Amino acid sequence: MAEENPHNCPRCGHTLPGDARICLECGVDLALFAMLADKAYLDGVSVPSTSVPSPEVLVPRIGQYLLQQGLLTQEKLDEALKRQAELAEQGERLLLGQTLVQMGFIDQDILDRVVTQQIIELHAALQETNRTLEERVRERTSELRHTLDRLTEISQIKANLISNISHELRTPLAHIKGYIELLAEEQLGPLSPEQGQAMDVIQRASQRLGGLIEDLIEFSTASREGLRIEMQDITLADLATDVIERSQEKAEKVGVSIHTEIESGLPPLRADPDRLSWVLFQLMDNGIKFTPSGGNVTFTAKQENKQVLISIQDTGIGIPTDRVKELFEPFHQLDASPTRRYGGTGLGLAFVKLILEAHGTVMRVESEEGEGSTFSFPLHIAHGSE
Ligand SMILES: Nc1ncnc2c1ncn2[C@@H]1O[C@H](COP(=O)(O)OP(=O)(O)OP(=O)(O)O)[C@@H](O)[C@H]1O
Ligand SMILES: [Mg+2]
Structure with missing residues (x-):
């Protein structure tokens, strides 16, 4: 037996x-x-x-x-x-x-018979294994499809929620801003010097909040309906100078030096100036934010064939290679812990990606943990200037 x-x-x-x-x-x-x-x-x-x-x-x-x-x-x-x-x-x-x-x-005869019998059984066993395997693949595929549907649904709920909340925040904030203005201009009575200073802080904070809400609305609209951009012929040097000037204050506060290497005589570029300016500001902002005091952020622009390569390089904390793909996910920060050191909503690079896509270009990220990061992308030279 x-x-x-x-x-x-x-x-x-x-x-x-x-x-x-x-x-x-x-x-x-x-x-x-x-x-x-x-x-x-x-x-x-x-x-x-x-x-x-x-x-x-x-x-x-x-x-x-x-x-x-x-x-x-x-x-x-x-x-x-x-x-x-x-x-x-x-x-x-x-x-x-x-x-x-x-x-x-x-006997040899018995051996041959047994061998044949076993080959038949082996064949049947293989067929059975294949059938089981196919069945398992079918089950797993169906589970994955279900999970994907669920994720898409959750992502849609999240997008709608953000869009609705942002719109709801806009109205009360407009009232707050209006009254802050009246107070700051002393139209509702004189302010003591201390009250005046406090009003300045409130005014800056409400402006930041307003900017954030506008970005949220823009991002959710762009994700839903695509991004509207108005292409023009622009002079990068002027745009970059403005962005760098605006970044300077923050950089000084945290002890980071900004360097600029813009090739002279660059031809005009084809881009939406407001959107491009926003992209450059976000990249500068990240460079400064994720670089410890004493470090550098360098803005470079140079011509490469019929394009101009723009890069923002920092000597900051860097990004682990296996996490680079996460950077462009909306509302995602690499350090999401409650004790995280860096502020922000994790929206900047997701929006940057959308804007660059609308310009027909993509971001390249080179980074080494503890050494720094370089974010770069090429832009097309304006027609007739190539
Ligand atoms: N230059 C950089 N060096 C190191 N890490 C970076 C750099 N730029 C982005 N990151 C990482 O990518 C994440 C996403 O960046 P992103 O700009 O989208 O969001 P954020 O800066 O955290 O917030 P927000 O831009 O909305 O204020 C950051 O939280 C950070 O973890
Ligand atoms: Mg950012």
């Missing part, structure tokens, strides 16, 4: 019933595993060119099968296995079936 001859899984060692086809513990297909083991065993032999490979090479669990069929006793099998091992030690490698025939324990 099969159950009377338990054996161990050659892979994990788990004890299995004699008729097991698949290890109940690790799931390995025993016939396949043994086939590969037998092939490796044979690969160690230099087979004479005249010898024809036996089909038994494909049928490795012959001993077990003969036992199950009652064509061999356990004692004879053990004896043959011992003999096979002895031969192997002498450098002569013989398959078990051949050893059994040689020792007179079974």
Whole structure:
């Protein structure tokens, strides 16, 4: 009886019933595993060119099968296995079936029949495995499709929520700003010097808040309907000077130096000046924000064939290579922990990406952790100036 001859899984060692086809513990297909083991065993032999490979090479669990069929006793099998091992030690490698025939324990006819039978079973087992595999692939594909649908739905809910909230924030903020203006202009009564200073702070904060809300609205509209841009012929040097001037105050505050290397005589570029200015400001802002005091941020622009390559390089904290692709996800910051050191909403680069796409260009990021980062992209030269 099969159950009377338990054996161990050659892979994990788990004890299995004699008729097991698949290890109940690790799931390995025993016939396949043994086939590969037998092939490796044979690969160690230099087979004479005249010898024809036996089909038994494909049928490795012959001993077990003969036992199950009652064509061999356990004692004879053990004896043959011992003999096979002895031969192997002498450098002569013989398959078990051949050893059994040689020792007179079974006839060649029986061996051939058993081999054929096992090949048929092996084939059936392979077909069964394929069927199971296909079924699993189908299940996994359906699970993945479901997860993707769910993610798309969540992303849509998030986008709608942001869009609605931003619009709702706009109205009360307009009232706040209006009254701040009246107060600051002392139209509602005189202010003490301390109150005047406090009004300045409130005014700057409300302007930042207003800017943030406008960016949120713009981003959610652009993500939904695409970005509207108005291309013009622009002079990069003028635009860059303005951006650098606006970045200067923040840089000084945190002890970061700004350097500019704009090639002289650059031709006009084709771009939306407001959008491009926004992109450059975001990149400068990031460079300054993620660079410790004493570091540098360098703005470079140089002509390369019919394009101008713009880059903003910093000597800051850098970005781990495997996380570069995350940078452009909206509302995503690499350090999202509650103790994060850097402010922001994680929207800047997502919007930058949309704007550059609308200009028909893409951002290149080169970075090394602890050394710094370079964000660069090419822009087309205006028609007629190439
Ligand atoms: N120059 C840089 N050096 C290191 N990390 C950067 C740099 N620029 C961007 N990152 C990483 O990419 C993340 C996303 O940048 P992004 O500009 O989109 O958002 P943010 O600067 O955090 O917030 P926001 O721009 O909305 O104020 C940042 O939080 C930071 O982790
Ligand atoms: Mg930013």
